[in-house]
Amino acid sequence: DAGVIQSPRHEVTEMGQEVTLRCKPISGHNSLFWYRQTMMRGLELLIYFNNNVPIDDSGMPEDRFSAKMPNASFSTLKIQPSEPRDSAVYFCASRFGQGGNQPQHFGDGTRLSIL
Amino acid sequence: AQSVTQPDIHITVSEGASLELRCNYSYGATPYLFWYVQSPGQGLQLLLKYFSGDTLVQGIKGFEAEFKRSQSSFNLRKPSVHWSDAAEYFCAVGVMGRRALTFGSGTRLQVQP
Numbered sequence: 443d444a445g446v447i448q449s450p451r452h453e454v455t456e457m458g459q460e461v462t463l464r465c466k467p468i469s470g471h472n473s474l475f476w477y478r479q480t481m482m483r484g485l486e487l488l489i490y491f492n493n494n495v496p497i498d499d500s501g502m503p504e505d506r507f508s509a510k511m512p513n514a515s516f517s518t519l520k521i522q523p524s525e526p527r528d529s530a531v532y533f534c535a536s537r538f539g540q541g542g543n544q545p546q547h548f549g550d551g552t553r554l555s556i557l
Numbered sequence: 558a559q560s561v562t563q564p565d566i567h568i569t570v571s572e573g574a575s576l577e578l579r580c581n582y583s584y585g586a587t588p589y590l591f592w593y594v595q596s597p598g599q600g601l602q603l604l605l606k607y608f609s610g611d612t613l614v615q616g617i618k619g620f621e622a623e624f625k626r627s628q629s630s631f632n633l634r635k636p637s638v639h640w641s642d643a644a645e646y647f648c649a650v651g652v653m654g655r656r657a658l659t660f661g662s663g664t665r666l667q668v669q670p
Contacts, residue, residue: 475657
């Protein structure tokens, strides 16, 4: 079975450019999460969708970050304009159901480097 | 709000030795508890989970964890560590309602030959 699929795996771009990260959740999962992982701050929850609706976006760092989930099988995380401090590994995870008793399944991440 | 503490940032053990990684949680009711492992360059993989019932749960790769309500702990154990177990390990807690899991800061495991 296919797991959570993220693309691209790696992205290197110059500051000021727009960056779009993509995620395809596991089929049948109706909750989706975006995380950012850095050495300094560890794993941070950015935003959480349930049934394509954003439930909690309190972790989105600032207005330069936006996330969408136009349908149950696709989500994007966009950074515009990008800055060097956005360099991190970004993970997408999905979950069946909406309760905390269900495990989250993670993709392999997108390693983002902003020069 | 719930929280998770992994007191050990970094642990080194010899191959074949036993392992215990500590996890403490804070939550007013019985939480749902998880352990994940992250190998370099990869995402987090679920090792095991606890919801209710038997407080000793078995997971993949020979890992087990024990829920101790009196100590608010959910420590991960393995009787004999293999070099391939070198990775970062995350404890997480889930609660009722539409919430994401709360993750600890992780413990990095090194395995010496």
